[in-house]
Amino acid sequence: MRRFIASALILFALHLIPFAAQAESTDVDQFKLDLIMAKRGDFDAQFSVGAAYEYGRGVKRDLKQAFYWYKKAASNGHHRAQFKVGEFYEHGKGGVKQDLRNARIWYRLATLGNVREARARLQRLESPAVAAKAAPKTAPPRATSRTRPQTAKARPHPKPKPKPASRPRKPTPPTRIARAPAKPAPPRRPPAPRYDPAAIPGIIQAGKWQGRQVPNLILPTGSRCLHSGKTKIICFSPKQRLTVGNTEYVFITKSTLADFQPDGRFTVSYLFNVSDMKPASRPRPGPNPFGLRAEKGWQEPVRRLSCQLLRKDRIVCQHDGERLTFTSR
DSSP: OHHHHHHHHHHHHHHHHHHHHHHHHHHHHHHHHHHHHHHTTOHHHHHHHHHHHHHTSSSOOOHHHHHHHHHHHHHTTOHHHHHHHHHHHHHTOTTOOOOHHHHHHHHHHHHTTTOHHHHHHHHHHTSHHHHHHHSOOOOOOOOOTTTSOOOSOOOOOOOOOOOOOOOOOOOOOOOOOOOOOOOOOOOOOOOOOOOOGGGHHHHHHHOOEEESSSOOOSSOSSOEEEEOTTSEEEEEOOOEEEEEEEEEEEEEEEEEEEOOOTTSEEEEEEEEEEEEEEEEEEEEOSOOGGGOOSOSEEOOSOEEEEEEEEETTEEEEEETTEEEEEEEO
């Protein structure tokens, strides 16, 4: 009976070997793809590469490389990566010297993205017991010649001689200083609106955005959007036509909106995919909006700009040092 059970277990293990090899091959392919996107600046891929190095998924485990890629994604504003950087500093992993002060800084940044683990770690590190252990110990001050007791008797000081009485001066009348008229206080600006970060994508998708300075090529208007969690949406625009100079372009835009903040701030990463170009029947001189180029296919690298939802019908973005305004009807 025992031989039968042992033989059955061996056959079952041999049956699982192809599935394990297939899973390992999938991890290797995913790591290679993430590494290519990470080197191009995709902070989500940078976080995935850091996780692969930390847990050994598709690549040999290397905590130094894991910290390097976590730090790169955290510097780009990835909140989960900020939590991992704080964790490395707290425990001194990956060749990093333990530093509770830096750990608290990175945990505090991660709490802005509603990372629950970061909030719990930050509360523990800021407790009085942990803060007392982390505080540097100072040696007691050494006694100096000034603080040592004097054995010699102090000499008595001579009494000051009384000064001769002076004649009283006549009081001078006070001078009046002409005061300048007070300037009226500038009117106070109304406080900026506060939003639930999870509700901002819905507000942006519901708007029909038009640009004041340049046409709207990046904000979703009639686009197909996919939600990647609560902190990112990826939108593909319908086919668009635009004349720049002497060329008419036919293209679509892939826009990734992420990092939504309570004050309405968020980031936009976009790519153009040009399917056709032809001479324009009516040339239109002017600036080239958002860097559209005369080449077919996906126009890499990814371009980024920072935006803010001021009102539900108004968005302001910074693009190459220029302030762009978009309004919704």
